[in-house]
Amino acid sequence: MAALHFIYSTMNAGKSTALLQASHGYRERGLETMVFTSSKDNRYGESEVVSRVGLRTPAHTYTESDDIMMMVQDMNKKNELSCVLIDEAQFLSKDQVEQLGKIVDEMNITVMAFGIRTDFQGELFEGSKYLLAWADRLKELRAVCHCGSKATMIVRVSEDGSIMRSGEQVEIGGNERYLSLCRKCFYKGAIGS
Template identity: 40%
Template sequence: MSELAFFSGTMDCGKSTLALQIEHNRSARGLQGLIFTRDDRAGEGKLSSRLGLVTDAVEAGPGLDLYAYVVEQLSRGGKVDYVIVDEAQFLAPEQIDQMARIVDDLNLDVFAFGITTDFRTKLFPGSQRLIELADRVETLQVEAMCWCGSRATHNARTVGGEMVVEGEQVVVGDVARSAAEVGYEVLCRRHHRRQMTSAASQAGALSPDVLPVTPG
């Protein structure tokens, strides 16, 4: 039976690398996949890994019907054996429904990859719908690490190097550009709650073992 599988984790845990590995393994067996992505760090219509791997993909913009796109490819005689969707957290809930329809009506496996929560620790609508609909939800085993050495569980957004907790849910950036105007950093829950980034720690702004106290 075909399935809708959702692979999730924080930023920097190898989601895109796994997507590219699945594409490589299946194409090596003569299968042909269709790859969708949204707002990849490498630009429109690209699926890229921080290891330097990149491949072409279909940009799944807000108005794209994924099910209709796959049907059109098949009706033109194209071969589609499976579907990969990276950055799935950015997709609209109705696009996730379309992914489920690809599985149920076209009998194709759909592998979705994305982060679950945003920089405010709130669920992305696309990720929430995937959790609701997926046949299988897996947390990636390659653990990203907070600057303190603990397992990173939260995504933090930085602006000018300082952590922020307000703003638009989707602003494209990367953990490799955390010192840029808009960047991201993965943190453990404790340091996310304290808004303690690696830059703040290195600056000695606050000891990681001491809670902020306001003098009475």
């Protein structure tokens, strides 16, 4: 039975790798998938999902104004889809998350959305907020803080390594700009060595 899944974590927990594994699992069985990633994340190039371990697959990019349901309907006419996979789902709009629910409910296609729950200030991203509210299934991927505790927060660091507490919500970067911390280290401002 189709369902809307939200798989979330902090940075560097394996979200993209999990997405790629899920897509491979469907395709290996002869089932079609459609992979999306946000146009905002161009760290590794455009129109593909790339994991930190080097796995990659082509992807359709979306902006916050794109009609994802229409894109899925068009693709489903060509190839019957079994699963839609969304990377960087935190960048989805409220309307797009609603569209994902309709893809599940009206088209009977499973949707797996992978993303970060909160930003570097501990605030929910719009896409994550509505996925947490409306998803049928939630799964947290575990990341580890430098102190050994479960990392649930993200902190942005400047070039000199100091913690940034203000700025735009979205500033694309990887391990050089963001660190995953437990809540205690997040509030203490302890980023380790």
